[in-house]
Amino acid sequence: MSYNPVERHRKIESIVVQKRVGGDRKKYYRFRRDHWYGGIITADCAGCGLTCKFCWVRKESILEGRESGEWLSAEEVGQRFLKLMKEKKVYQGRISGGEPTIGRNHLFQVLNFFQHKRLRFILETNGILIGEDESYAQELAQYPFLHVRVSLKGCTASEFARLTGADPCGFHLQLDALRNLKKAGVSAHPAVMFSFSGREEMDQLYNTIWKIDPILHSEIEKEEVILYPHVVEKMKRAGLKYYSGHLPDKGGEGSGSRGRGKDVWPEGRAEDSEEGKRGKGEKGKREIARILERGARNAEPVPIPGEKAAETDHRPSIPGKDPKIRIKRGPVSSGLETTEAVRTED
Numbered sequence: 001m002s003y004n005p006v007e008r009h010r011k012i013e014s015i016v017v018q019k020r021v022g023g024d025r026k027k028y029y030r031f032r033r034d035h036w037y038g039g040i041i042t043a044d045c046a047g048c049g050l051t052c053k054f055c056w057v058r059k060e061s062i063l064e065g066r067e068s069g070e071w072l073s074a075e076e077v078g079q080r081f082l083k084l085m086k087e088k089k090v091y092q093g094r095i096s097g098g099e100p101t102i103g104r105n106h107l108f109q110v111l112n113f114f115q116h117k118r119l120r121f122i123l124e125t126n127g128i129l130i131g132e133d134e135s136y137a138q139e140l141a142q143y144p145f146l147h148v149r150v151s152l153k154g155c156t157a158s159e160f161a162r163l164t165g166a167d168p169c170g171f172h173l174q175l176d177a178l179r180n181l182k183k184a185g186v187s188a189h190p191a192v193m194f195s196f197s198g199r200e201e202m203d204q205l206y207n208t209i210w211k212i213d214p215i216l217h218s219e220i221e222k223e224e225v226i227l228y229p230h231v232v233e234k235m236k237r238a239g240l241k242y243y244s245g246h247l248p249d250k251g252g253e254g255s256g257s258r259g260r261g262k263d264v265w266p267e268g269r270a271e272d273s274e275e276g277k278r279g280k281g282e283k284g285k286r287e288i289a290r291i292l293e294r295g296a297r298n299a300e301p302v303p304i305p306g307e308k309a310a311e312t313d314h315r316p317s318i319p320g321k322d323p324k325i326r327i328k329r330g331p332v333s334s335g336l337e338t339t340e341a342v343r344t345e346d
């Protein structure tokens, strides 16, 4: 039976956020450096209001907020970020693991901590709460060092429902998040989980995003499922077939396709073409830099790693046919470093 995604976010919030007069505390389970976006300090928070069947988070209990973690104030979160940033000489951060927009007051207190520190912050979100309340995007607009990555779960409302088990209205909230962010002038781009979509659905989504904003259309980031053994098992149990995916790289769990630049479909899929292969070099670096730069003009420059071209996509153009699986390897990193683990496994 499907669930209301907004209500579920609220319910999870009551589990992973403690209301406090001096500032709310939220549950976190890990701090680490990883290689996406050219190197970024990541705090993994507990709790998400969706239940994606391909989610890389190993334990349901983390997403449901039941797993033990550490209750941290915004100040404590900020201090841990700063300590790791100093140690690793990495000047950008993100909150991942669960849904960072759960616990709105706490998130804004974390962002306040980052104000005037010449750092970048990337908010990776499913967009449900930003789509539901326009004022969320308006408030985010106060932070010029912020870039928002809205991760769309599929290309259509029915695909969203199939992938998340939630009411299809959630897909429209994700699109509303992009609209609200654009209207508020927040630097943002859409990332789309394409692993389960046919060409027609992909086309449909590109058209929809074009109507929201042609610039967002040009900045669509193609996300693919990471084939960790537990994710493959999860999808098998859910009876979920995928068209494409990539093998986990040395970045470890939580590594995704973040910061890999844009795709130029439908004119020609950048990854498949010679242009696309070149784009993974210098051009790709410029694209990523441009996306980040829009929201963080005062930040320190960060190195952008080289990217490897993908193999040819054999995705069938007629929906309903058996999917052909395309597997590619992600970029090789220097390895995930969990230096300040609250919990080191999830």
Ligand code: SF4
Pocket: 048, 049, 050, 051, 052, 054, 055, 056, 057, 063, 097, 098, 099, 126
């Ligand atoms: S993939 Fe993201 S939105 Fe989906 S359940 Fe996992 S953390 Fe939540």
